[in-house]
Amino acid sequence: MTTDPSPLTILHLGLGAFHRAHQALYLQQLHALGDHRWVLASGNLRPDMQQTIAALQAQQGAYTLETVSAQGVRSYTRVESIRRVLAYTPDLAALVALAQQPGTRIISFTVTEAGYYLDSRDQIDWDGAPELRQDLQALRADSGSAGGGVVCTLYGALSVMLRARMRANAGAVTLLCCDNLRHNGDRTRSGLLQFVLALGDAELAHWISMHSTSPNAMVDRITPRPTPDVVQRVRQATGRDDPAALMAESFIQWVMEDRFAHGRPAWERVGVELVESVVPYEEAKIRLLNATHCCIAWAGTLAGYRFIHEGTQDRAIRQMAFDYMTDDAIPALSPSPLDLARYRDVVLERFTNPAIEDSNQRVAMDGFSKIPGFIAPTIGERLARGAGIAGVAMLPALFLAYLQRWHAGQIPYPYQDQTMDAHAAHALCAAPDPVAAFAADRVLWGRLAGDARLTDALRSAYQRVITWTRERSA
Structure with a gap:
C-alpha cells in the first residue's frame, strides 16, 4: 500500500x-x-x-x-x-x-x-x-x-x-x-x-x-x-x-x-x-428520528419492553410514533428539500432492526435535554401557526408517565439525566397537579412554560397514555 x-x-x-x-x-x-x-x-x-x-x-x-x-x-x-x-x-x-x-x-x-x-x-x-x-x-x-x-x-x-x-x-x-x-x-x-x-x-x-x-x-x-x-x-x-x-x-x-x-x-x-446549509437536514433528523426514538423508548419502557425494536414492532407504539411524525412534525418541517414521508418510513424501518439491540435505557436517558431540544420546537411552531399539537403532545406525556414510574422506583434500569435536578423532578411528580407542574417547568419548556394551550394538550395526552398503560396491564 x-x-x-x-x-x-x-x-x-x-x-x-x-x-x-x-x-x-x-x-x-x-x-x-x-x-x-x-x-x-x-x-x-x-x-x-x-x-x-x-x-x-x-x-x-x-x-x-x-x-x-x-x-x-x-x-x-x-x-x-x-x-x-x-x-x-x-x-x-x-x-x-x-x-x-x-x-x-x-x-x-x-x-x-x-x-x-x-x-x-x-x-x-x-x-x-x-x-x-x-x-x-x-x-x-x-x-x-x-x-x-x-x-x-x-x-x-x-x-x-x-x-x-x-x-x-x-x-x-x-x-x-x-x-x-x-x-x-x-x-x-x-x-x-x-x-x-x-x-x-x-x-x-x-x-x-x-x-x-x-x-x-x-x-x-x-x-x-x-x-x-x-x-x-x-x-x-x-x-x-x-x-x-x-x-x-x-x-x-x-x-x-x-x-x-x-x-x-x-x-x-x-x-x-x-x-450550503445543514438546517433542513438536521431538523428532519432531530424531529423525525431523535424525537421518535425517545417516543419509542419511553413508551417501550412503560410497556415492559427492553429494546427499541420491540417497541417499534408494537402496533400501538408504532402508531403513536407514526401519528406524531405525520400529523405534526412533517407539517412543521414543510417545505423541505427532503422527501419527509420517505424519511419517516426509513426511520421506522431502521428502528425495527432486532440485530442492533438498541436499549430503551440508552435512548430514554437525558429527557430533560431531549424535550427542549427534540420536541418543544415542533410544539412551539405548531402553536404559532394556530395548529393542533395532539400528536406531538403524546411524546412529553409519555415522558411524564415514565418520570412518574422513575419517581416511584419502578423503572427497571438506572435512569441517567445530566440536566435533570433530581430533587425538583421528584417534587414535580409529587405535586398536586403533576401535569401543570410539568408544563410549567422552564428547563423543559423555556418560553412555552405555563402556556395554557400546552397544559391542556399535555393533560389530554397524559390521560390517553395512562388509559393505554392501564389497558395493557389489565
Missing part, C-alpha cells in the same frame, strides 16, 4: 463507538479509493474506555466494524484510518502536542449533547456546570504556561489546545462538532468563546475568531455499545480476535456545511453531503 509520506491529520476528541463507526469509517472508505492524504488521531478527555484504548493501541489503531441491515445481513470492514491512538493523561499532553502541529488541520469531537453545557438561549449554564468552573480555575492558575492546567471539559481542552496552536503559529484550523446538537458548529463555537472570554483570554478569543471555522454538521448512525457478542461474531466471520470490534446499523449519513479553514478530505467521494 502506497501512502502519503506526510499525511494531514484530523485530531478527534472522544474515542467512542460512534466516532469509530462513523467518521473513521468515512475516512477508511477514502483510503480504500487510494486517497491517503488525511489520517485520524484520536483520544479521550477523561480516563474512560481504558480497555478499548489499550486494545486499539495494541492493534495500531485498527479494528473491525460489523454492520447489520434491518433484514439481518451482516458485513465486516477492517478500519485502519485511526493511525494514532493517544493515551489519556490528566494534562492532555499528547492531544495538546498534536493540536499545535501545522499538519493538524481539523479538530473534531464527540462528547455527547450534554457536554456543551448550553441552555435554551445558547448561554453556558455555569450554575449547572461545576466542571467548567473547575476548568476555568485551572487555566487561570496556569495562564502563563505553554499549555494549561488539568482540564476535563471540551471547552477547557480546546482552550488549552488552541492556545498552544496560537503560540506555535501553526495556522488555521477547523473545529468540527460531530454530536447530535442542533446548529452544532455555531453553538459549539459560541460556547467555546464564552468560556475563553470568561477565562479572560481576549487574545485567544480573537485568534479563534480569525483563524478557525466551525461548520454545522448532521451525523446519523445507530451504534450500540459494543458487547462480547460482537467480538465473538467477528472472530467467527473473519477469524480475527479483535477486542476492539464494534457493531452498527448499515444506514449511515453525514451532512455538513463546506466551511473549512485549512482544507478537508474529499468526503464527497464517499457519500458525505456537502451543503
Whole structure:
C-alpha cells in the first residue's frame, strides 16, 4: 500500500463507538479509493474506555466494524484510518502536542449533547456546570504556561489546545462538532468563546475568531455499545480476535456545511453531503428520528419492553410514533428539500432492526435535554401557526408517565439525566397537579412554560397514555 509520506491529520476528541463507526469509517472508505492524504488521531478527555484504548493501541489503531441491515445481513470492514491512538493523561499532553502541529488541520469531537453545557438561549449554564468552573480555575492558575492546567471539559481542552496552536503559529484550523446538537458548529463555537472570554483570554478569543471555522454538521448512525457478542461474531466471520470490534446499523449519513479553514478530505467521494446549509437536514433528523426514538423508548419502557425494536414492532407504539411524525412534525418541517414521508418510513424501518439491540435505557436517558431540544420546537411552531399539537403532545406525556414510574422506583434500569435536578423532578411528580407542574417547568419548556394551550394538550395526552398503560396491564 502506497501512502502519503506526510499525511494531514484530523485530531478527534472522544474515542467512542460512534466516532469509530462513523467518521473513521468515512475516512477508511477514502483510503480504500487510494486517497491517503488525511489520517485520524484520536483520544479521550477523561480516563474512560481504558480497555478499548489499550486494545486499539495494541492493534495500531485498527479494528473491525460489523454492520447489520434491518433484514439481518451482516458485513465486516477492517478500519485502519485511526493511525494514532493517544493515551489519556490528566494534562492532555499528547492531544495538546498534536493540536499545535501545522499538519493538524481539523479538530473534531464527540462528547455527547450534554457536554456543551448550553441552555435554551445558547448561554453556558455555569450554575449547572461545576466542571467548567473547575476548568476555568485551572487555566487561570496556569495562564502563563505553554499549555494549561488539568482540564476535563471540551471547552477547557480546546482552550488549552488552541492556545498552544496560537503560540506555535501553526495556522488555521477547523473545529468540527460531530454530536447530535442542533446548529452544532455555531453553538459549539459560541460556547467555546464564552468560556475563553470568561477565562479572560481576549487574545485567544480573537485568534479563534480569525483563524478557525466551525461548520454545522448532521451525523446519523445507530451504534450500540459494543458487547462480547460482537467480538465473538467477528472472530467467527473473519477469524480475527479483535477486542476492539464494534457493531452498527448499515444506514449511515453525514451532512455538513463546506466551511473549512485549512482544507478537508474529499468526503464527497464517499457519500458525505456537502451543503450550503445543514438546517433542513438536521431538523428532519432531530424531529423525525431523535424525537421518535425517545417516543419509542419511553413508551417501550412503560410497556415492559427492553429494546427499541420491540417497541417499534408494537402496533400501538408504532402508531403513536407514526401519528406524531405525520400529523405534526412533517407539517412543521414543510417545505423541505427532503422527501419527509420517505424519511419517516426509513426511520421506522431502521428502528425495527432486532440485530442492533438498541436499549430503551440508552435512548430514554437525558429527557430533560431531549424535550427542549427534540420536541418543544415542533410544539412551539405548531402553536404559532394556530395548529393542533395532539400528536406531538403524546411524546412529553409519555415522558411524564415514565418520570412518574422513575419517581416511584419502578423503572427497571438506572435512569441517567445530566440536566435533570433530581430533587425538583421528584417534587414535580409529587405535586398536586403533576401535569401543570410539568408544563410549567422552564428547563423543559423555556418560553412555552405555563402556556395554557400546552397544559391542556399535555393533560389530554397524559390521560390517553395512562388509559393505554392501564389497558395493557389489565
